[in-house]
Amino acid sequence: MKSNYLVFIVCFIVACNTSKSSTPKKSQTNEIENLFFSKVDFKKNKPTPNNYVNSFTLNKDEFLNIHFTLDKPLIESLKLLAPSLSQDQLLNKGNFQFSFLVDGKKVHIENLNKGAGTVDSKTTKLEYMVPLMYPKQIDFWGWFMWLKFMKLSGGQDVFAEGNHSLTIEVRPYLKEEALKVGEILAKGNITIEVAKIPIDESLIPVQEIQPDSGWQLSKDNFDRHKIEVLNRKIAEKRFENINGIVVIKENKLLIEEYFNGENRNSLHNPRSVGKSFASTMLGIAIKENHINSENAFLKDFYKLKSFKNYSSKKDSVTLKSLLTMSSGFLGDDSDYNSPGNEENMYPADNWVKFSLDLPMRKDKTIGKDFTYFTAGVVILGDVIHKSVPEGLISYADKKLFAPLNITNYKWQYTPQKVGNTAGGIQLRAIDFAKYGQLYKNKGKWNGKQIIAEKWVEKSVSKQVSQTYAGIKDGYYGYLFWNKIYTVNGRDYPVSFCSGRGGNKIFIFKNIPFVVVITSSAYNNPNAHANADKMMKEYILPAIIERK
Structure with a gap:
């Protein structure tokens, strides 16, 4: 993913x-x-x-x-x-x-x-x-x-x-x-x-929010014309395969739009957005003392000497280094020739064994050097599954989805029938917004602390420097990305979940917004750039209050 x-x-x-x-x-x-x-x-x-x-x-x-x-x-x-x-x-x-x-x-x-x-x-x-x-x-x-x-x-x-x-x-x-x-x-x-692109003009106006959204509706204004210009470009397929846009302002639903055959009840596959859910569940498991801390070593959960390519360096791998993509395993999803590239993992009979069999890189410092490594998140999912009552999926349902009143969702599975934390957990766009708002609320929902506030702060903070995917001056947290959008000379720092195809959950830090973009442009090389352009040139200018 x-x-x-x-x-x-x-x-x-x-x-x-x-x-x-x-x-x-x-x-x-x-x-x-x-x-x-x-x-x-x-x-x-x-x-x-x-x-x-x-x-x-x-x-x-x-x-x-x-x-x-x-x-x-x-x-x-x-x-x-x-x-x-x-x-x-x-x-x-x-x-x-x-x-x-x-x-x-x-x-x-x-x-x-x-x-x-x-x-x-x-x-x-x-x-x-x-x-x-x-x-x-x-x-x-x-x-x-x-x-x-x-x-x-x-x-x-x-x-x-x-x-x-x-x-x-x-x-x-x-x-x-x-x-x-x-x-x-x-x-x-x-x-x-x-030539003029023929489109259905009925797709252009801002879509009215339908009843029973599960959110209070925001009465605040936004630049409807800017959103309609964006809608036109989506209709013209200038931005391809966009499926949904949801904007939450101050815990209220401001914008809800769907395209290309999806609607509010559509379950959407956001690919690696699902990795962030592994971070959430690990934080909850630590909060409830099922796992000591993110500083626990991988050797505390596996007999590493029983796997291939053992070295003493593997003994120093922590859960935190897997969370921050800095574990030092010989796996790089940006390099198709890398032995640990995720495409080599998926055909394997046992994804955890595939991951733990990988050698370590001598040129990488654990906890410091970022390399995007999907297989490491699979290991995290397995650690959580082994550590919590009734396994990962049951635990997530009770501790995360039920409190958020998310009942319509779908997991993908590993070959061992464990919830696939590499990505692909399917929710409605409006429920991805709940997940983002939970982090905006510092882990609290309806007055109940679902995730420890300290864990939320660490998750969305700047843990490791990285320039993966061309994010200038970017940082990675605990399976969350960080970047800055600049609009009209002002900087807007944001933490976000990101998945192939241009799928995003944006949690802004100094303005009261959570924004979800769902997209199925999975094989489109400019999918992430499309999401960035939509955010920078249309969505943010439309929702930011003009002084």
């Missing part, structure tokens, strides 16, 4: 035979023009120069590819940037740089990851075909590059209705201590005609 975070699967598709029509040409301004566009489904038909086009209709045409021919292989251009480096060093530090210009203004620059393209493609090939747009996700770096240009850098915003010019430039780049960029290798442009 990734909180997300993206590893591109990359390769080049080589097409197009050499022909006169693909020979580099000079424009009237003496600039190179040897990059061309086509609108062919490359999986069904091999594009040829006869397919090259000068215009493309955004929101209507489904396919867009670029084609360019080099005078010499990329490696030769990289050598000009650093003649003293070996071929391996050049390929490790450099690749193509793509620049996207709309109406002459640079909107996005992409320095391709070193893994984009094979060694052969960078050392011998001269002709390239790169798919940019395809109606479904494809495992090509060009598809991801276009997505980042459109979604992350604002390409979709600058493409207003009407006609625009899109120019793409290709250069070599090398990144050592400083970034070195070579001369243009390929360049071309195309006219982009923007």
Whole structure:
């Protein structure tokens, strides 16, 4: 269950035979023009120069590819940037740089990851075909590059209705201590005609809150127009696969909206948002003396010498280090080649054994060095399950869900039929809001202390520094994230639960709000960025009181 975070699967598709029509040409301004566009489904038909086009209709045409021919292989251009480096060093530090210009203004620059393209493609090939747009996700770096240009850098915003010019430039780049960029290798442009996206206008107005929500309703105002602008972008699929938005202000329901087939009673899979529930249940178990403290050692619960790859360092692993993703196990969910990557755990017959069999990393300090490690949260779930009366699921129902009056929910299970704390526990969006408000209330609900206030404070505090998933100056607590949103020059610190697909529970620290976003964009690489943009540009500006 990734909180997300993206590893591109990359390769080049080589097409197009050499022909006169693909020979580099000079424009009237003496600039190179040897990059061309086509609108062919490359999986069904091999594009040829006869397919090259000068215009493309955004929101209507489904396919867009670029084609360019080099005078010499990329490696030769990289050598000009650093003649003293070996071929391996050049390929490790450099690749193509793509620049996207709309109406002459640079909107996005992409320095391709070193893994984009094979060694052969960078050392011998001269002709390239790169798919940019395809109606479904494809495992090509060009598809991801276009997505980042459109979604992350604002390409979709600058493409207003009407006609625009899109120019793409290709250069070599090398990144050592400083970034070195070579001369243009390929360049071309195309006219982009923007078609209006047909939508159901009934989806745009702010949705009226229906009765029997279980919350008192807030009578406070908010910027309804800003929310309607957001609703339009969701309807246009500018923000894809958004399912719900719930805003709580001062313990009262302010906004409740549903999209794409979900409603108040829909159970939603928030993926790694479920990890935070493991933190909650551990805190309750400690409060009731079923577990001594988070500083207890893993060796207190397992005979670590009976598992593979035992070392004395494993004896120093604490529950706290598992809570803060700093246990030092050889597991990294951001690295598909890591032995402890969660994708290697799921096929295993016993997830706990898989996790405890992993070796320790010699280069990591327990309790200090953050590495996102889902398998460690599975261990925590098993520790809780073994320590509390009647097991994890029964205990959670009695100690957490029943007090919150949450009756409609669904667990996923490990192969050993233990509640899966890696993620995936399904609740209604409005009940995820209850969970967030419980933390906003410092662990209290309807006058009863469900979670110890001190545990809540430690959970949402800055325990370990981390930059995972591009969170600048980010910190991790006890299976909670921390970051800062800046809106109109003001900072708004927030603790939050996060799950793959853009699922979030935001608990703001200096304003009286809890915000839930549920989303099923599980395979969308910009899902988390979408949630950030929705929060920063629409939701927060709509609900913050304007002085």
